[in-house]
Amino acid sequence: MAEATRDRVRAAIEELGFVRNESARRLRRGPERTAGEFGDEPRRAFGVVVEDLASPYATDVARGAEAALNASGHDALWLSSDYSAAKEQRSLELLEDQRAAGVLIIPVGLSARDVSRLRAAGMSVVLIDRDASGGCSAQVDHVAGGEIAAAYLLGIGRERIAFVTGVPEPEPCVERREGAARTIVEAGFGKPVTLVQDAMSPTEGQAAAHQILESSPRPDGVFCANDLLAIGLINELTRLGVSVPGDIAVIGYDDIELAASAAVPLTTIRQPRRELGWEAAELAMAEIGEGKSHQHRQVVLRPDLVIRESA
Numbered sequence: 001m002a003e004a005t006r007d008r009v010r011a012a013i014e015e016l017g018f019v020r021n022e023s024a025r026r027l028r029r030g031p032e033r034t035a036g037e038f039g040d041e042p043r044r045a046f047g048v049v050v051e052d053l054a055s056p057y058a059t060d061v062a063r064g065a066e067a068a069l070n071a072s073g074h075d076a077l078w079l080s081s082d083y084s085a086a087k088e089q090r091s092l093e094l095l096e097d098q099r100a101a102g103v104l105i106i107p108v109g110l111s112a113r114d115v116s117r118l119r120a121a122g123m124s125v126v127l128i129d130r131d132a133s134g135g136c137s138a139q140v141d142h143v144a145g146g147e148i149a150a151a152y153l154l155g156i157g158r159e160r161i162a163f164v165t166g167v168p169e170p171e172p173c174v175e176r177r178e179g180a181a182r183t184i185v186e187a188g189f190g191k192p193v194t195l196v197q198d199a200m201s202p203t204e205g206q207a208a209a210h211q212i213l214e215s216s217p218r219p220d221g222v223f224c225a226n227d228l229l230a231i232g233l234i235n236e237l238t239r240l241g242v243s244v245p246g247d248i249a250v251i252g253y254d255d256i257e258l259a260a261s262a263a264v265p266l267t268t269i270r271q272p273r274r275e276l277g278w279e280a281a282e283l284a285m286a287e288i289g290e291g292k293s294h295q296h297r298q299v300v301l302r303p304d305l306v307i308r309e310s311a
Helices: 003-016 022-029 056-071 085-097 112-120 142-155 171-186 202-214 227-239 257-261 273-293
Strands: 045-050 075-080 102-105 124-128 136-140 161-166 193-197 221-224 249-254 267-270 298-301 304-306
Touching: 045 056, 045 085, 045 273, 056 075, 056 273, 075 085, 085 102, 085 112, 102 273, 112 124, 124 273, 136 142, 136 273, 142 161, 142 171, 142 221, 142 249, 142 267, 142 304, 161 171, 161 202, 161 227, 193 202, 202 221, 202 227, 221 227, 227 249, 227 257, 273 298
Parallel strands: 045 075, 045 102, 102 124, 124 136, 136 298, 161 193, 161 221, 221 249, 249 267
Antiparallel strands: 267 304
């Protein structure tokens, strides 16, 4: 590789957030054949592009994908779009330039033209947690997740339910909100109030706690779009002397590791994050391995309720 090209790739790696490891070194050299337990099969890397590597949800999905790829003798390169369509595009171009076998992606601005270009370059493309009627995808039924959360809050006697989300609001969170709202309305109650925070973080969950306490009438149940919001909300309500769940029941979404260690252990909707990544990787490898005979599939996983103390 020319020195100028090498410098460009290094700069891109820094900007895009590649994990620096042996996988990246092999990818820069291009596909190779290795001896050992995988015989003479080529050992190739797949890109795993997520929205935010600081998100526990995203890292769990990426780990699930990496486990499946490693089990079949492949490597995973983690990249983050940081919710930027432009950065996502640069990530895809870099993977294409470096002859990656495929990409598993939680998309931000991915277009049908992008997918066609990548496939024409010989790469498999699998969408994670998004619908892909014309290709492979692995996703969770988030409408069902919202329905489960709302039904549970109604079942424990909560009638004034609020939904807390943040921007940018990913499509799965919109689906959770819609599923919950439909369930509440069909039960004969008014459409839930939606509080939109500046981010989906614990700090913004704390801010939402103050908004909820200032509301009239005050909600007696809150469904948060993710666990980070819910944990911040619970911690702040507790600090302010509000009983959870006595005064306000709170339910989250994801079941991240921190959910069980909140000030009040969090009742939440568990989505199978690592299984989601694993299924996406299996689809990506199948598309490469089956060639023209490959039939695109859409795998849909169902979330389930985890009951703790917050609701």
